Amino acid sequence: MSKTLIFGHKNPDTDTIVSAIAYSYLKNQLGNDTEAVALGEPNSETQYALDYFNLKAPRVVTSVADETDQVILVDHNEKQQSVSDIDQVRVSEVIDHHRIANFETADPLYYRAEPVGCTATILNKIFKEKNVEIPKEIAGLMLSAIISDSLLFKSPTCTAEDIEAAKELAGIAEVDPEVYGLDMLKAGADLSGKSIEELLGLDAKQFEMGSNLVQVAQINTVDPDELLAQETEIKNAISAVIIQQKLDLFVLMITNILTNDSIIIGLGDKVGAIDQAFNILLEDDKVLLPGVVSRKKQIVPQLTDILA
Amino acid sequence: MSKTLIFGHKNPDTDTIVSAIAYSYLKNQLGNDTEAVALGEPNSETQYALDYFNLKAPRVVTSVADETDQVILVDHNEKQQSVSDIDQVRVSEVIDHHRIANFETADPLYYRAEPVGCTATILNKIFKEKNVEIPKEIAGLMLSAIISDSLLFKSPTCTAEDIEAAKELAGIAEVDPEVYGLDMLKAGADLSGKSIEELLGLDAKQFEMGSNLVQVAQINTVDPDELLAQETEIKNAISAVIIQQKLDLFVLMITNILTNDSIIIGLGDKVGAIDQAFNILLEDDKVLLPGVVSRKKQIVPQLTDILA
Numbered sequence: 001m002s003k004t005l006i007f008g009h010k011n012p013d014t015d016t017i018v019s020a021i022a023y024s025y026l027k028n029q030l031g032n033d034t035e036a037v038a039l040g041e042p043n044s045e046t047q048y049a050l051d052y053f054n055l056k057a058p059r060v061v062t063s064v065a066d067e068t069d070q071v072i073l074v075d076h077n078e079k080q081q082s083v084s085d086i087d088q089v090r091v092s093e094v095i096d097h098h099r100i101a102n103f104e105t106a107d108p109l110y111y112r113a114e115p116v117g118c119t120a121t122i123l124n125k126i127f128k129e130k131n132v133e134i135p136k137e138i139a140g141l142m143l144s145a146i147i148s149d150s151l152l153f154k155s156p157t158c159t160a161e162d163i164e165a166a167k168e169l170a171g172i173a174e175v176d177p178e179v180y181g182l183d184m185l186k187a188g189a190d191l192s193g194k195s196i197e198e199l200l201g202l203d204a205k206q207f208e209m210g211s212n213l214v215q216v217a218q219i220n221t222v223d224p225d226e227l228l229a230q231e232t233e234i235k236n237a238i239s240a241v242i243i244q245q246k247l248d249l250f251v252l253m254i255t256n257i258l259t260n261d262s263i264i265i266g267l268g269d270k271v272g273a274i275d276q277a278f279n280i281l282l283e284d285d286k287v288l289l290p291g292v293v294s295r296k297k298q299i300v301p302q303l304t305d306i307l308a
Numbered sequence: 309m310s311k312t313l314i315f316g317h318k319n320p321d322t323d324t325i326v327s328a329i330a331y332s333y334l335k336n337q338l339g340n341d342t343e344a345v346a347l348g349e350p351n352s353e354t355q356y357a358l359d360y361f362n363l364k365a366p367r368v369v370t371s372v373a374d375e376t377d378q379v380i381l382v383d384h385n386e387k388q389q390s391v392s393d394i395d396q397v398r399v400s401e402v403i404d405h406h407r408i409a410n411f412e413t414a415d416p417l418y419y420r421a422e423p424v425g426c427t428a429t430i431l432n433k434i435f436k437e438k439n440v441e442i443p444k445e446i447a448g449l450m451l452s453a454i455i456s457d458s459l460l461f462k463s464p465t466c467t468a469e470d471i472e473a474a475k476e477l478a479g480i481a482e483v484d485p486e487v488y489g490l491d492m493l494k495a496g497a498d499l500s501g502k503s504i505e506e507l508l509g510l511d512a513k514q515f516e517m518g519s520n521l522v523q524v525a526q527i528n529t530v531d532p533d534e535l536l537a538q539e540t541e542i543k544n545a546i547s548a549v550i551i552q553q554k555l556d557l558f559v560l561m562i563t564n565i566l567t568n569d570s571i572i573i574g575l576g577d578k579v580g581a582i583d584q585a586f587n588i589l590l591e592d593d594k595v596l597l598p599g600v601v602s603r604k605k606q607i608v609p610q611l612t613d614i615l616a
Contacts, residue, residue, distance in 0.1 A: 097416055098416055099412070099413045099414060099415055099416055099417070100408070100411060100412055100413050100417070100419060101412040101413065102412070103408060103412075104407070104408055104409040104410070104411075105407045105408050105409065106407055106608075106609045106612040106613065106616070107407055107423070107605075107609050108405055108406055108407050108421065108422075108423040108604065108605075109407070109408070109421060109423055110421065110422050110423055111408060111419055111420070111421035112419070112420060112421075113416070113417060113418065113419035113420075114416075114418050115415070115416040115417055115418055129437070296416065297415075297416075300414075301414045301415050304414040305414065308414070
């Protein structure tokens with residue numbers, strides 16, 4: 001049998017890259033033949049973590065069926081967020097912490113989803129269940145994933161289990177989560193040298209909500225005003241994406257990682273859903289949502305309620 | 309918050325009833341407020357197990373949204389196999405061992421599926437992870453579920469984990485699995501006094517395969533010839549179900565639990581899929597499939613490959 005490939009979602013973030021690396025390590029320790037790959041290059045935050053812990057980014061693939069017949073998904077399950085030829089291979093396992101949608105299999109599989117803040121938190125549990133020690137550098141990456149997904153434990157998606165796992169992993173990795181974490185988040189929020197198109201694609205995910213195709217992109221920053229100085233250019237770029245991807249709605253979250261608020265920019269035929277979902281009125285296509293930092297918990301379910 | 313209802317699939321079998329009872333017990337021991345319910349009365353096999361271990365069948369419900377806003381699914385996930393108003397409640401957890409299809413949520417959830425032969429095998433593991441002791445009578449029911457789903461460990465769905473779990477549970481329940489198991493299976497295969505319509509509905513499940521709606525029913529027996537004496541009446545009843553349920557295909561498995569073979573009867577517009585899937589030719593709408601006893605592993609994936 002060919003090697004099982006393990007990968008996370010398109011536009012990879014830290015949790016998606018790290019979970020593929022960590023789970024592949026665990027599976028191989030248990031005697032399986034797997035390789036962590038990625039559906040894109042690491043972003044600056046993930047690269048910071050990889051450099052800090054001296055690990056290499058996974059090989060980037062754009063298709064998988066030419067080299068394997070079996071894959072394991074981490075940190076996602078929705079088809080449109082996965083590799084382009086996902087329909088041509090068997091999904092033998094999924095480890096995830098998102099809603100389940102647009103996913104189906106012909107055969108029974110191992111599916112482990114928990115409503116925690118980060119896939120790495122679930123993996124930390126599975127390492128213990130399987131009695132496999134986590135190497136220092138992988139523990140460091142898993143800690144990075146939890147810090148990334150929880151915005152240093154401040155996101156409403158962050159659970160007691162995430163905090164507990166982060167403590168354990170920080171102990172193994174021998175770093176101070178608060179100090180290391182803020183440095184890592186700032187590295188990720190360094191947007192200099194990136195085109196507007198790159199910024200919109202940094203952390204963008206598509207969702208099917210009823211018959212609507214919705215893209216929700218998120219940009220973390222320490223200075224939203226700097227971004228909004230280019231508001232017109234950003235809107236033009238979003239409009240181009242809407243046409244190109246045939247989207248019904250594009251939502252951009254500009255998230256201030258220091259104040260933990262997001263400015264939302266919404267465009268597309270179904271933009272009215274934003275007003276309804278959050279009981280607000282967009283002005284100039286945008287609005288400040290105080291305390292909103294989580295796409296998964298504070299944006300997607302609310303839009304799904306209106307659009308599905 | 310209202311009580312969380314826990315239930316398995318329509319046309320309940322032993323694993324579905326038992327898993328609801330066992331998981332509700334576990335959740336309540338952990339401080340939750342749950343109740344096991346069922347989408348139908350227990351069949352004769354399940355009733356035998358309930359009587360043997362002195363436990364009551366769960367309350368039967370046909371809808372849930374009138375009494376709760378949150379449910380836990382065991383032993384199934386596909387919408388068409390679940391309660392009629394499943395779309396009106398939140399699914400907070402799923403414990404299952406089937407393929408995933410026609411299932412989606414707006415929110416993250418706890419989803420635990422493993423490719424083992426029986427939901428009770430997964431529950432046995434979760435009891436240990438949570439450090440909760442399994443009471444003798446619930447262990448007896450969980451053993452019954454494994455025996456039922458594995459046809460006394462002879463089905464190809466039966467894994468080493470199922471056998472191991474059955475051994476542990478038999479120890480707690482203080483029964484000999486082989487002796488108790490055969491008595492239980494025979495009680496389930498006692499078809500006397502049942503109308504043909506009742507026999508067809510005993511263990512019937514619907515599947516969406518591509519745009520096709522397929523129903524696969526299974527009847528366990530120790531004497532297939534006795535059933536086939538009424539072949540014409542059976543086919544007439546199947547044709548009536550096809551019209552009533554707007555099915556594209558109906559597959560009946562008449563499974564001999566002593567020889568572990570099944571006679572398949574297929575009817576419906578898409579009946580040609582059976583010939584293709586199993587590389588056989590139906591004669592008089594039927595064929596013997598030697599060694600085939602598992603709908604999940606030996607019928608559904610093969611038909612899905614052709615029809616989806």
